[in-house]
Amino acid sequence: MNFIISEAQQAIKKLYNEEVAESVINIQETRKEFEGQVTIVAFPIIRYSKKLPEQTANELGEYLVANVAEVTKFNVVKGFLNLSIAESYFLNLFNKEILSPDFGVYQPNGKKVMVEYSSPNTNKPLHLGHVRNNLLGYSVAELLKAYGYEVVKVNLVNDRGIHICKSMLAWQKWGNGETPESSGLKGDHLVGKYYVIFDKEYKKEIEALKAEGSTEEDAKKNAPLIKEAQQMLQQWEAGDAAVIALWEKMNGWVYQGFDVTYKNLGVDFDKFYYESDTYLLGKDTINEGLEKGVFFKKEDGSVWIDLTADGLDQKLVLRADGTSVYITQDLGTAEKKFEDFGMDESIYVVGNEQDYHFKVLFLILEKLGKTWAKGLYHLSYGMVDLPNGKMKSREGTVVDADELISDMITTAREKTEELGKTNDFTDVEKDELYKNIGLGALKYFLLKVEPKKRLLFDPNESIDFQGHTGPFIQYTHARIKSLLSKAGYVFKTGNQDFGNIMPVELEMIIQLAKYPEELETAAKAHSPASLANYLFELAKLFNKFYHDVPPIVKTEEGEEKQFRLNLCKKTADIIKSGMLILGIASPERM
Structure with a gap:
């Protein structure tokens, strides 16, 4: 509803003879306890109106209702102007924009980003910490791809x-x-x-x-x-x-x-780098830094950088015997990756125990004058804990990734069979379904939490078909596909002549309309969590819609039924595409 911004700018010009920037118009979604769909915050505008917030909001509201066809009424709560938007606006938005095949599809932006994740050691299998790393790295890469970047996925293997x-x-x-x-x-x-x-x-x-x-x-x-x-x-x-x-x-x-x-x-x-190939890199960078006066040598011949003026400390970058430390090879590897791909941005998905290391690495590269250093970003994430006694690993110290995946699929099998809804599935279909549910539960549970937060992973809680879980969203998708199949759905764009839409249908349109913005927000924050939570809210809202509206399959053929089926279809499409960005499959039936 960005048209409200330009209309509010026009109102301020007419009412107060002031030209204001878009940034002055602070719009929000109206809180559920008040009537309306969009709220303008009046406080930033009073410097132009020279009036109290409530009076300013009332004057703006009266102008917008009188001059903007889409604004039907308003109410003011303190300094907040709540606007009611005509149903015809939302129906037009739904039919003309949301139903378009390219809705939520970003065109290539001409920028390249590298996402480095996994980075295992070759002396042991992957464990639960690696699982969070891999799922986070993969989904951030898919998010950025959906937002228009060319993405290179990289794995730097610690093999020596x-x-x-x-x-x-x-x-x-x-x-x-x-x-x-x-x-x-x-x-x-x-x-x-x-x-x-x-x-x-x-x-x-x-x-x-x-x-x-x-x-x-x-x-x-x-x-x-x-x-x-x-x-x-x-x-x-x-x-x-x-x-x-x-x-x-x-x-x-x-x-x-x-x-x-x-x-x-x-x-x-897309590319594997191996430390056995990169561990000698970086020594040329050290020499370059010595020549530029960025580094200094101590009496024993070791090379250092003094970062105390930047609030850090002195950092060793080359030992006295000429051998590398971790930062040496990381400097060299950063150069190597840029030489290979020339990316605009480079994201390192690494646990928060390395926060200081990456501050130092990025700062050194900036001091060396590497223009691409400004595009480096450390996606730091917290540890994953498990409730005591759950899924102990073979070694008894860490949770093995393969065991975790197997246990999740077994739990999905047990919980699904309790519901008795897979009796007509073949064994192959059952195996595929249980794998999708088990992995969907694991992935969603780990991705719905902001990366920086430490989290407690409860396998049983993650496979709850009624909770804030991946399987709940997957089940919602399957429910929609079943409904569409029973209704013999065929896509047709509708018109607006079937009468009033129900409040929950209006909520659905508003929620669907947010999808492109949610992609943008999640991509810019390098966090799949906001997208995951958006998909849950969408699935929850669909289930409210499913229970509130008359049975769609039994409704008489006509514009109203077509509208509701289109609403269902677009909801399924967005759930499916959003979940794929998280690396989660959405089954056609469950």
Whole structure:
């Protein structure tokens, strides 16, 4: 209802002889306890009217009713002008704009954005924290794509370092040649198993050294296993053929395992970067920074940057022996990604424990004069907790992603079969439905909360067909599709000659009209949460509509029935497209 802004500007010009900017006209949706659909806040206007807020609001209301056909009446509550808009305006909006095939479709904006997410270590399977990361990264990428960006989805894999050497060494010592094929384990689970074995054996050695009189710190440094793992890392960095071959074999197992998990989660990537390729990057950037005076060397030869004037601290960017620290390779990788894709924006989806790291990284790149650094953004997110006793992992410490997915599908199966609505489904159809419901529940529950917030994930609460859940929205979509099928729906645009529309139908049109704006808001905030909550409100409103209006299928053929069926169809379309952006399928029947 943006036409209200220009009409209000015209009213102020006529009433008070003042030209005002659009920003002066603050419009809001009218609160449900008051009559009307749109509210103008009078307080910013009193500087032009030189009158009290209520008097200003009344004068504006009288002018708009007298001069704008779409405004039928008004009421004033303190300094708020509530306007009632003609039904014909909403019917015209529905028929001419909302029913258009390109409603809510943004044209390409000519900008490219990179979204980096997942970023796993190759020494263990993906866990619940990775699940939130992957779902958030994927949905933000899809949001930005829907908003008109060209999107590149990137995964930077941490495939080198002491962590993978620990798994490799344990497999050498205690693996007896075990493989994913011989063990029946996914490759990432097999490698993770040996990471846990390393940790147990390492702790035994630490305790033995402590019993001989070593301190905890000395025991950790001098345990034979950790020394062997460090030696293996040195051999890897030196290009030792046997170590490289073992590293390639075990990482290969992990990637096969990851691929299965990614497929089950429904996420994808356009480009993989590997730390084994990028860990030496950044040293040229350090030299560039030294030449520009951005960095300085200490007496021991280590290179630093002083960020105290920016409210941070001094940061090491290269060790005295010339080896990289994390920030070194991150600087180099940032340059590499920009060289490869030349994107306008780059989003890092990383947990909030890295907030400080990214502040430092982005600030250094700006100080180095990288023009693209202004487009860097850290999408920080909080941890996910589970109620005690729910879905313990194989290792007993973290919740494994594969177990979580499997348990969600099992729970979806149990809850759906309790309702007894899948008796006429084939086994294949049932399996597909339970997977869609289980994953829909998981994804929606994790995405409906603002990323920055820590959240408590309750699997049973997430699969509630009557709650604020993915399955409730999915069920609403299936209900609409069933209704349309029974009515033999065929699309036709309507006219406005069937009489008054019901209040709930007016609410539906207003809610549907918000969809493009909701996409824009969510994309700009890099947060699927607002879109998820919008879809829930839409589904909830449809169910009110379904119960309030006369049975549509039994209604006589005519403009009224066509209008209501069109309203149903567009609601289903928006639920389906919005849920797909969240990575969630909307079943045709449930």
